[in-house]
Each structure stands twice: as C-alpha cells, then as structure tokens.
Amino acid sequence: MPHHRLNIAQQAPLLPVAACLAVGIVVGTHLPTAVPTLWLMAAAVAATALLGRWPRVQTAGLWLSTALLGMVIAPRQQQRVADGTWTEAIVITPTVEKPRTVMTDLLLTATGEQRRCYISKNTASLSLMPGQRLQVCFIPAAGDADSAATPRRFFFVHAPHWRPDGDGWQQLSSWQRLRIRALLLRQRLLQRYSQFGDDEDAQAVLAAMTLGDKSALSRQLRATYSSTGASHILALSGLHMGIIYLLLSRLTLGRRRRWLTQVLVVLAIWAYALLTGLSPSVVRAAIMISVYALFSLGGRQRAPLGVLSFTAIVMLLADSSALFDVGFQLSFMAMLAILLFMPLFDRYLSSPRLLRLPPLHWLASLMALSMAAQLGTAPLVAYYFGQFSPWFLLTNIIVVPAATLILYGALATLLLPALGTALLWLTGTLNTVLAALITLPGATVSGLHPSALQVVLIYVLVLIVYTLLYRLQPRSRYR
Numbered sequence: 001m002p003h004h005r006l007n008i009a010q011q012a013p014l015l016p017v018a019a020c021l022a023v024g025i026v027v028g029t030h031l032p033t034a035v036p037t038l039w040l041m042a043a044a045v046a047a048t049a050l051l052g053r054w055p056r057v058q059t060a061g062l063w064l065s066t067a068l069l070g071m072v073i074a075p076r077q078q079q080r081v082a083d084g085t086w087t088e089a090i091v092i093t094p095t096v097e098k099p100r101t102v103m104t105d106l107l108l109t110a111t112g113e114q115r116r117c118y119i120s121k122n123t124a125s126l127s128l129m130p131g132q133r134l135q136v137c138f139i140p141a142a143g144d145a146d147s148a149a150t151p152r153r154f155f156f157v158h159a160p161h162w163r164p165d166g167d168g169w170q171q172l173s174s175w176q177r178l179r180i181r182a183l184l185l186r187q188r189l190l191q192r193y194s195q196f197g198d199d200e201d202a203q204a205v206l207a208a209m210t211l212g213d214k215s216a217l218s219r220q221l222r223a224t225y226s227s228t229g230a231s232h233i234l235a236l237s238g239l240h241m242g243i244i245y246l247l248l249s250r251l252t253l254g255r256r257r258r259w260l261t262q263v264l265v266v267l268a269i270w271a272y273a274l275l276t277g278l279s280p281s282v283v284r285a286a287i288m289i290s291v292y293a294l295f296s297l298g299g300r301q302r303a304p305l306g307v308l309s310f311t312a313i314v315m316l317l318a319d320s321s322a323l324f325d326v327g328f329q330l331s332f333m334a335m336l337a338i339l340l341f342m343p344l345f346d347r348y349l350s351s352p353r354l355l356r357l358p359p360l361h362w363l364a365s366l367m368a369l370s371m372a373a374q375l376g377t378a379p380l381v382a383y384y385f386g387q388f389s390p391w392f393l394l395t396n397i398i399v400v401p402a403a404t405l406i407l408y409g410a411l412a413t414l415l416l417p418a419l420g421t422a423l424l425w426l427t428g429t430l431n432t433v434l435a436a437l438i439t440l441p442g443a444t445v446s447g448l449h450p451s452a453l454q455v456v457l458i459y460v461l462v463l464i465v466y467t468l469l470y471r472l473q474p475r476s477r478y479r
Contacts, residue, residue, distance in 0.1 A: 024070020
C-alpha cells in the first residue's frame with residue numbers, strides 16, 4: 001500500500017490564503033476599528049518581504065498578512081436610517097404580489113443600504129415600478145428588535161408610512177439601471193411560464209430552477225424540497241451554471257475559433273447571471289467558469305482548487321459581508337468538498353471491474369458526487385436549518401437528471417414555446433415524486449442545533465476522513 005503525502009498548501013497555494021482571509025474577516029467584525037490592524041498588516045507585509053532566506057517563515061508571514069487584511073476589510077456597523085424618520089427610497093426590483101402585501105427591494109438614497117420591504121397591498125402599492133421614488137418611514141412592530149447585533153432581514157411598511165415621490169431613475173447608477181432592466185426582462189420571462197399550464201407549484205419550481213425567482217414557492221413546497229434534501233436545486237448554483245456552460249460549449253463553432261467561442265460563452269454566462277439576480281452562488285460559478293475559460297485559452301493547466309480559492313478571494317475583497325451569507329457558505333463548502341473528495345471517490349470506483357460499466361459507473365459517480373456535497377454542507381444545514389435528510393442519495397439520483405432536463409427544456413422553449421406544456425409536466429412530476437419521498441420512514445431528522453464550535457469540530461472530523469481516504473487510496477495502476 002503506497003504512502004501518499006498530503007499537502008494541500010502545495011497543491012492549491014491559494015486555498016490557505018482564502019482561509020486566512022475568511023478568518024480575518026470573522027475576527028475583524030468584532031473589532032471597533034481597523035486602524036491598528038492596518039498598521040499591523042503593513043508591518044507584517046514588510047517583515048514578510050525581508051524573510052526571503054526562510055521560505056516557510058515567509059509563507060507564514062504571507063498568511064498572517066492576509067488574515068490582517070481580512071480584519072481591515074471586515075464589515076462593521078454602518079450608518080443606518082433610524083426607525084421613525086422619513087427617508088427617500090427608490091424601488092429597485094419588480095414587485096411581487098403576496099396575499100396581503102406587495103414585496104419589493106428599496107434603495108435608501110441617504111445611506112446606500114438596501115432593504116427588503118413588504119408594503120400593505122392596495123392600488124398604489126400594486127402599481128409600483130422599478131425606478132420609482134418613495135418617501136418611507138420604517139416603524140418597527142411591537143416586539144421587533146432591531147439592533148446592530150441582530151438586524152432585521154425585512155420590513156413591513158403600512159399604508160400611512162409611505163407615499164410616492166416621483167421618478168428616481170436618474171439617481172440610480174448605470175449598473176443599477178442595467179440590473180433593473182435585467183430583472184424586468186426576467187419578469188417577462190416568468191409571465192411566459194404562466195402560459196404553459198395551471199400547475200402553480202410546477203411554475204414556481206420552474207421559475208426558481210431556471211430564473212432564480214423563488215418568490216412564488218409556497219411554504220409547503222419549500223418544506224418538501226428541504227426535507228428530502230433537494231432544496232439545492234431550487235437555488236441557482238454551480239450545478240445549474242455548469243449544465244448551461246456545457247450546453248453552450250457544445251453549441252459553439254468548434255476549436256478553430258476557440259477564443260471567440262469561449263468569449264461568447266462567458267458573456268452569455270454573465271448575462272444569465274445578471275438575469276437571475278446575481279446571487280452569491282451564481283456569481284461564484286460565473287467567476288469560476290470565466291477563469292476556467294481564460295486558462296483554457298492560454299493553454300494552461302486548470303487547477304480546480306486554485307480556481308475556487310481565487311474566486312473566494314475576489315468575492316471577499318469585493319464584498320467582505322458575503323462571507324456571512326448562508327448561500328455563499330453552502331455554495332463554497334459544497335464545491336470545496338466535491339473538488340477534494342471526488343478524485344478520491346473516482347479512484348476507488350475505478351477499482352472494481354463491475355463499476356467500469358458505463359451505466360453503473362455513471363450511477364456510482366452521481367452517488368459519490370452527492371456524498372461529497374453532503375460532507376461539505378450537512379454541518380451548515382444542521383446549524384442553520386436544524387435538519388438532515390438521510391435519503392439524500394436517492395433524492396439526488398432523481399433530482400440531478402431531472403434538473404438537467406428541465407434546464408435544457410427551458411432553453412428549448414425559447415425557440416419552441418410549444419414544449420412548455422411538457423416542461424411543466426416534467427416539473428410537476430418531480431414535485432409529485434419528492435412529495436412521495438417525504439413519506440418514507442426517517443425521511444427527515446429534525447431538531448438538530450449544533451453550536452458553532454461543534455460545526456467546526458465536525459469539519460475537522462471530515463478533514464480527518466479525507467486524509468485517511470487520501471493515504472489509503474488504491475494504486476494508480478487501477479485507474
């Protein structure tokens with residue numbers, strides 16, 4: 001049995017840098033100011049530059065400098081509009097009608113912050129359009145705590161506490177106007193789904209899976225997908241972007257004009273990301289695809305862990321508060337676990353001759369992919385949502401191929417709208433199958449509420465498992 005040396009820092013030198021940056025951001029959020037940290041970072045960088053004779057010490061100094069940089073850029077309490085005062089706001093997303101309210105996102109021009117609001121439903125609120133200026137007064141409900149430590153995620157605005165105030169379109173930046181136009185285009189595409197049939201649940205799932213709009217998902221439908229371990233296909237992520245990238249790559253003109261086709265594919269990927277609202281998981285996938293395409297044009301070897309680490313660094317430098325977004329955490333941990341464990345699983349799966357048969361190998365690879373993703377996300381899911389789905393392997397055998405067909409079908413309906421009925425039927429069938437899976441014994445383990453320390457210890461255990469699998473992997477001659 002061979003002895004394999006495990007050194008992730010050498011295989012993916014940017015991974016420890018990304019980890020140090022994340023740790024620095026976490027620590028920095030608890031500091032009152034970044035000025036002392038800035039001086040410490042400058043001193044660490046200077047010392048690192050002078051330690052060229054000791055490479056390991058210099059590497060440690062680089063990691064320390066990165067952690068201090070994270071402490072500098074960490075999000076801190078910003079000026080906020082005080083409750084009970086009137087302020088100017090601009091509608092920046094299309095409105096979504098709810099049973100008793102109208103949901104939209106507002107940009108507060110005084111501070112630049114964005115707030116999701118539920119405005120009392122009436123004729124005036126139903127007619128709100130992106131770019132419209134409002135005067136709003138936020139009044140917290142009784143018992144609604146609003147502090148820097150526990151800021152509210154959304155606000156309810158009653159009829160007396162808002163009024164129209166003209167057109168604010170010119171006050172928006174060019175980027176904000178472009179994003180609003182993309183969201184309006186998404187709204188028109190969503191309206192097309194209503195023409196495919198009367199199954200509202202199927203329409204809601206189709207909208208979430210293809211256009212990133214989850215506003216129409218009912219509470220029961222969300223619970224069904226969450227309890228069966230299929231909620232990841234409702235949130236656009238690397239799975240969806242990868243499927244679209246592969247399809248677009250196969251539709252290109254070939255390798256004779258590879259630089260042109262890759263540029264067009266990357267532009268199409270970013271246009272789709274803009275259309276779907278630029279969630280952290282979508283942005284992460286778009287950046288990774290762009291870097292992969294750039295490496296392929298330069299003829300360089302593409303290192304997946306390095307690309308993922310570079311993507312994390314770019315996103316955190318652009319917006320350090322993204323680290324505390326649940327979608328960001330789940331997306332990166334899933335991708336990190338897949339990139340670490342899948343090469344090992346493939347090595348093990350290639351050993352038995354029976355699993356070399358294409359159908360069985362495909363099924364085993366899909367199960368291995370699901371297992372790797374669960375190893376990365378299960379602790380976070382238990383921490384944030386308090387549950388675990390033991391039937392996740394069976395669920396993913398069903399939902400991953402279905403998601404592929406639904407995405408391909410959604411693109412096909414742009415050319416052949418008549419396929420919309422079949423697409424809606426497929427989505428409705430998926431909903432029915434998942435509703436049946438939730439009735440299986442032990443379909444959901446709920447009531448899990450691990451502490452942050454316990455989550456960290458679980459990930460340490462996962463890392464130990466990875467190390468053991470790495471050292472015990474079969475010899476390369478079986479590949």
